[in-house]
Amino acid sequence: MKNKLSHLAIPYVIWMALFVVAPIIMVVIYAFSSADGGFTLANFSKIGTYAVVFGRSFKLALIATAICLLIGYPVSYMMSKEGPRFQRIAMVLIMLPMWMNFLLRTYSWMSILENNGLLNQLFQKIGLISLYNSIFGTNIEYFHMINTAGAVVLGMVYNYLPFMILPIYSVIVKLDNSLIEAARDLGANSLNVFRRVILPLSLPGVLSGITMVFVPSVSTFAISKMLGGGTEILLGDLIEQQFLGGAYNPQVGAAISLVMMVIVVICMAVMNRFGEGEEQAVML
Amino acid sequence: MKRNNTFMSRLFTVLVFLFLYAPIFVLIIFSFNAGSSNTVWRGFSLDWYRELFSDRIVMRSVYTTLLVSLLATVISTFAGTFAAIGFYAMRRRKRHLLTTVNNIPMMNADIVTGVAMCLFFVAFFTLWSSFAAWFNGIQSFFELPTRLTLGFGTLLIAHITFNIPYVILSVSPKLRQMDKNLVDAAMDLGCTWMQAFWKVILPEIKPGIVSGALTAFTMSIDDFIISYFTAGSSSSTLAMTIYGMTKKRVTPEINAISTILFCTVLLLLVITNVREIRQEQLAARRKALPTATAAEAARYDSRPSKGFSSRFPKFIAAAAVITLVLCTGVVASRNASKPVVNVCSWGEYIDESLIEQFEEETGIMVNYQTAESNEALYSLLKSGAGDYDVIVPSDYMISQLIEEGMLEELNYDNIPNYALISDRFKGLSYDPDNKYTVPYTWGTVGIIYNATMVDEPITSWEVMFSDEYAGNVLMFRNSRDAMATALLHLGYSVNTTDEGELREAFRLLRDAKERGVYQSFVMDEIYSKLEGGNAAIGAYYAGDYLAMLENNPDLAFVIPEEGSNWFVDAMCVLKDAPHKEEAEAWINFIASTEANLANMDYIWYASPNEEALESYPDYYEECYEEELDPEIYEIMAASQETLDRCELYVSLPAEIRSLYNDLWTELGI
Numbered sequence: 001m002k003n004k005l006s007h008l009a010i011p012y013v014i015w016m017a018l019f020v021v022a023p024i025i026m027v028v029i030y031a032f033s034s035a036d037g038g039f040t041l042a043n044f045s046k047i048g049t050y051a052v053v054f055g056r057s058f059k060l061a062l063i064a065t066a067i068c069l070l071i072g073y074p075v076s077y078m079m080s081k082e083g084p085r086f087q088r089i090a091m092v093l094i095m096l097p098m099w100m101n102f103l104l105r106t107y108s109w110m111s112i113l114e115n116n117g118l119l120n121q122l123f124q125k126i127g128l129i130s131l132y133n134s135i136f137g138t139n140i141e142y143f144h145m146i147n148t149a150g151a152v153v154l155g156m157v158y159n160y161l162p163f164m165i166l167p168i169y170s171v172i173v174k175l176d177n178s179l180i181e182a183a184r185d186l187g188a189n190s191l192n193v194f195r196r197v198i199l200p201l202s203l204p205g206v207l208s209g210i211t212m213v214f215v216p217s218v219s220t221f222a223i224s225k226m227l228g229g230g231t232e233i234l235l236g237d238l239i240e241q242q243f244l245g246g247a248y249n250p251q252v253g254a255a256i257s258l259v260m261m262v263i264v265v266i267c268m269a270v271m272n273r274f275g276e277g278e279e280q281a282v283m284l
Numbered sequence: 285m286k287r288n289n290t291f292m293s294r295l296f297t298v299l300v301f302l303f304l305y306a307p308i309f310v311l312i313i314f315s316f317n318a319g320s321s322n323t324v325w326r327g328f329s330l331d332w333y334r335e336l337f338s339d340r341i342v343m344r345s346v347y348t349t350l351l352v353s354l355l356a357t358v359i360s361t362f363a364g365t366f367a368a369i370g371f372y373a374m375r376r377r378k379r380h381l382l383t384t385v386n387n388i389p390m391m392n393a394d395i396v397t398g399v400a401m402c403l404f405f406v407a408f409f410t411l412w413s414s415f416a417a418w419f420n421g422i423q424s425f426f427e428l429p430t431r432l433t434l435g436f437g438t439l440l441i442a443h444i445t446f447n448i449p450y451v452i453l454s455v456s457p458k459l460r461q462m463d464k465n466l467v468d469a470a471m472d473l474g475c476t477w478m479q480a481f482w483k484v485i486l487p488e489i490k491p492g493i494v495s496g497a498l499t500a501f502t503m504s505i506d507d508f509i510i511s512y513f514t515a516g517s518s519s520s521t522l523a524m525t526i527y528g529m530t531k532k533r534v535t536p537e538i539n540a541i542s543t544i545l546f547c548t549v550l551l552l553l554v555i556t557n558v559r560e561i562r563q564e565q566l567a568a569r570r571k572a573l574p575t576a577t578a579a580e581a582a583r584y585d586s587r588p589s590k591g592f593s594s595r596f597p598k599f600i601a602a603a604a605v606i607t608l609v610l611c612t613g614v615v616a617s618r619n620a621s622k623p624v625v626n627v628c629s630w631g632e633y634i635d636e637s638l639i640e641q642f643e644e645e646t647g648i649m650v651n652y653q654t655a656e657s658n659e660a661l662y663s664l665l666k667s668g669a670g671d672y673d674v675i676v677p678s679d680y681m682i683s684q685l686i687e688e689g690m691l692e693e694l695n696y697d698n699i700p701n702y703a704l705i706s707d708r709f710k711g712l713s714y715d716p717d718n719k720y721t722v723p724y725t726w727g728t729v730g731i732i733y734n735a736t737m738v739d740e741p742i743t744s745w746e747v748m749f750s751d752e753y754a755g756n757v758l759m760f761r762n763s764r765d766a767m768a769t770a771l772l773h774l775g776y777s778v779n780t781t782d783e784g785e786l787r788e789a790f791r792l793l794r795d796a797k798e799r800g801v802y803q804s805f806v807m808d809e810i811y812s813k814l815e816g817g818n819a820a821i822g823a824y825y826a827g828d829y830l831a832m833l834e835n836n837p838d839l840a841f842v843i844p845e846e847g848s849n850w851f852v853d854a855m856c857v858l859k860d861a862p863h864k865e866e867a868e869a870w871i872n873f874i875a876s877t878e879a880n881l882a883n884m885d886y887i888w889y890a891s892p893n894e895e896a897l898e899s900y901p902d903y904y905e906e907c908y909e910e911e912l913d914p915e916i917y918e919i920m921a922a923s924q925e926t927l928d929r930c931e932l933y934v935s936l937p938a939e940i941r942s943l944y945n946d947l948w949t950e951l952g953i
Contacts, residue, residue: 006371007370008367008370009367009370012366012448015444019401020386023397027399030403049953050953052953053953074293074296075296078294078297085561095553101523103526104541105311107526107530107538110322111322112306112307114816114818115818115819117818118323144755147804216394218393219393229805231797231803231805233952240395242949243667244513244663248666248667250666257396260396264391268391
């Protein structure tokens, strides 16, 4: 009977072969071919020039992931300590923005961070800018916020924070409370309870949160275009530019995608080693 | 101490929520703004909602989004559930392998998934067209379509593909938690395996299926990147439309969409949760009062009260989504059966009432798309993502497209208005024999600056590279124009093929970028940046300057002393375009004097139609009851004297083009 049930997966296995495996093989083929179709390694030789972009993307994505973790973990932890009604409302509030497209939310940040944007208008009104000018003897009319690396990181944190909170929360909320009580009874103080019991047990959630924030951050192109203004281009921008943007060269684009994919897979594999193969990316 | 701690942690949570919601509230508030700015409040109005509902492109993309999300959710929930059961029943090693493959779309960056699928589809289409040609050749019973393009079908396949893993992910744990003996017991008691599935397995894993479906729907709605690479040009999701809008002059229609979306989702979630809370109260009461009616008890028992699962709200939610799809579908597809023409032009480049007028006169529906730059248009055409009939490229791109055999020769018998085009714009270098093109507009490139933000009038390209206004300068986001500014400043021809000169120009740009001269690289975003006083200087096109001047009178325009570029944008039809006749009707309509006058008045680019160009000052006077400033007319329709200082781009040889691409990518770094 078990064998018969396993036939249920056959359509999907065919589907995967067609639409998951075959497209990736296409990327590999493109990465190793020249514009007229012959085999070449030249596409990879250009990647050296893009090392800066790789460095920048991974740096910004790591910073964004770290900030998400620093904000997301405490929030998840505190949420799990509240009453059930609060928890439910909080969950809804975290999920709600995801139903509006992330481009809308990012677009809103543009008008907030502009030189004449809402934040600078606010600073002007409350006199922060003149205060700054009188302290530092400068003569600025606004704080330069948009089109900086900081703005890009902000966009990443803002958009992907729910992806950090949700998995961590769903692990913490299921923690067996008796373990914590037992640790207390055995004389552990709050810090030790957290460090020795809660943190290790919530690690699977943390790991899947990190994956879910890091991967989209490292490969984004809309956020960097909108909040970075093209001055801080990331891997995503580079790839997009080679396919649908201003420098058509799909072979190089495929090579960059391939290298990025390999690096991300290695990172994730190394990280998941710590998680003892716990591959449950819990979300809802 | 303890209390203080709780307070601090609550404060922290509240701040985080404030951070999450502040931008959303900004969007909502400014959707009621009377002005078109997103930073300056000009009073309350509902105009943007009215415009939104009459905007066919937006309504259609909402429909596409909802339809594709709904279909993808339903299909992937079915497929994913079966697949999860299948995986569960497999031997361990095989299961492990398949689970790994299944995880690929989740672990992979969206952009890689999108690009991979785009390449795959296009490769498949190429294979298909040779197969179909062969097949149609050997038999004549039925004809296979030879020309497949990216569209709704590929979009749906892509969404299903990235949704299924999420369904499997939420169903699998439920299967593992299930008591294995249950199925065996059912079979021992005489169930067929089909019955065992329906009566035993399905009820056990139902919560997993529901949360899987919900995740899938959320992912579909939120997706932009994968859709961007797989939807082609004929169907676009809301996210793609929004992305297109952010690259143009943004209208608060975006805010209105956000507000509607937000309120709809909020309402749905509130309904769901109120029901759940009620049930919990009911359950509590039932516990407290053991005498509660049996009916009430039964009602409670039939519903698990955990998570997002209770039957009634789910029903409401599903019904609401389906109704929404149907409603937008009706709005969007009013004209689905009429002939169409797919036009791809630039942003802010047409008086949109012309589209409606054309549709009324001819009954042909216009699917009007925009591309960002000539180079981006070329990528769209080459990658197969752009499936258009009419395009409006500039001079140098036209000759490149002709050279690569990508344009169709026009039948000028269908375009009588071609006779109205001035001889000055016929037989130019890009189309010497007048076989492929009908000019759309022409104009010059120059520097636009905010007179209140600079110390003295700008006269030279120098400002684009000097530190004087560092951080306040906007540079072109396309290789040809950006390089041209540098080449002109260095005193070289914009058409140079000398690698040394090009590299020198590139270094000039790169050094300026590294010193922080450029605030950003822009195309039509320049509108909001310059109009809002967010930047002082930008290089752009004369017509756009005049359009900006209407909103910010402090702006000034100059064609620098080193000279500049002048351009002609012309309408062409793509090779094997499926709607060639409709395309020629469109071209003819646009070439008419009335359309040219309306366009000139709206976009401020000069018309190649002799009569329209000459009579524009009178037309202006008639419309606005004041004389057209001759200076403005000169900026719009530059005199021959000015044009003599400017150079037309010509198409560059392939190796120089690839050098441009490399340098451009390197500049981005």
